Amino acid sequence: MKLVKNNYYKNSTYFSLNSSKCSASSSCEFNDEVIPISVNWHLSPRCNYHCKYCFGHFRGIDTYLDINDSKALIEQLANVGTKKITFSGGEPFLNPHLGKIITYAKKLDLTTMIVSNGSLTTKKWLDEHEHSLDWLGLSVDSASELVQKQLGRGTGSHVALTKNLVEMIEKYEIRLKINTVITSYNWKEDLHSLILGLQPERWKVFQFLPILGENNLFINQLRISDIKFESFTKKHEDLLPITEKNSDMYGSYIMIDPIGRLFQNTFGTLRYSDPILKIGILRTLQNLGWDKKTFISRNGLYNW
Secondary structure (H helix, E strand, C coil): CCCCCCCCCCCCCEECCCCCCCCCCCCCCCCHHHCCCEEEEECCCCCCCCCCCCCCCCCCCCCCCCHHHHHHHHHHHHHHCCCEEEEECCCHHHCCCHHHHHHHHHHCCCEEEEEECCCCCCHHHHHHHCCCCCEEEEECCCCCHHHHHHHCCCCCCHHHHHHHHHHHHCCCCCEEEEEEEECCCCCCCCCHHHHHHHCCCEEEEEECCCCECCCHHHHHHHCCCHHHHHHHHHHCHHHCCEEECHHHHCCCCCEECCCCEEEECCCCECEEEEEHHHHCHHHHHHHHCEEHHHHHHCCCCCCC
C-alpha cells in the first residue's frame, strides 16, 4: 500500500450557497476554480443492503437517467474538464446501464471507478468491462461478519464475499480501493489483518457522517467523537489510510443523484439543484457550492 500525494492545484476557493448565482437566462463567467475535476455519480437510488449509516437513500426517487441522457451527461462533464467519475449508489450494479455508462466514460478518456458492496459484481461483468474500469472500490467496515450484519451490510457473509471478490479481480488490470466507515460499532477494532490481506492500493477511512433526513434513526447509535475517530486512525497509521473526518466531507464532494441533479451536504442536510442537463454542470456547481480547498486537503487529487 502506498499513499501518493500530489498538488495539481495550489489555489482554492469555496463557492458557498451565498456566492454569485447563475440562472438559465443569466450569463456567468467561469474559471478553473469551478471545474468539476472529480465527480461522484450515484447511479441507482436502490440498494440490496441496508447499511444504517447510509446517506444515499434518495427517497422519492425510483428511477435513473436513461442511457442517452446518461451519455449526454458524461459528455458534458468531459467537455468541461472532468477527469474522473466514481459511480456509486445505492448499489450501482442495480442500474442496468452501468456497463454501457462505464464504457462510454472510458471512451471519452475519463478515469472510471465503481464503489460497490460487491455482492452483485460477477466475473462475467468484469470479463466484459475490464478495459473500461480503472478502479473498483469495495465497502467493508469490519473483519467481523457479526458487526457487518449489525450495521446492515449483508446478512452475515460480507467479509468472505469481499475477500473472494478481491481474489477474483487480481487477474484484471483493475486497481483496488477499500472504503471503511468508522462508527461506535468498530472504532476499537484492529483491522490490520483484514487490510493487509486485501492489499488495496487506496484505503479510505470515514468518520460516520450524520445527515438529517437520511440516517436519522441511527445517528445516536452510530455517532463517534473526533477523538475516537482519531484513536482508530492513529492505531492504523502504518497502513497509510486516507482519513476523512466529518469536517472533511461537508461540501467537498461533487455529487450527482440518479436523475442527474447535483446535490450537496454542506450544512448536514442534502440540497439538490435543477437537472444538470437543463442548466449545465458549471452553472449548477456555482449555484449550489463546492468546497474545493477541503477537496484538495482531504487528498481528493491523487495518482488515479
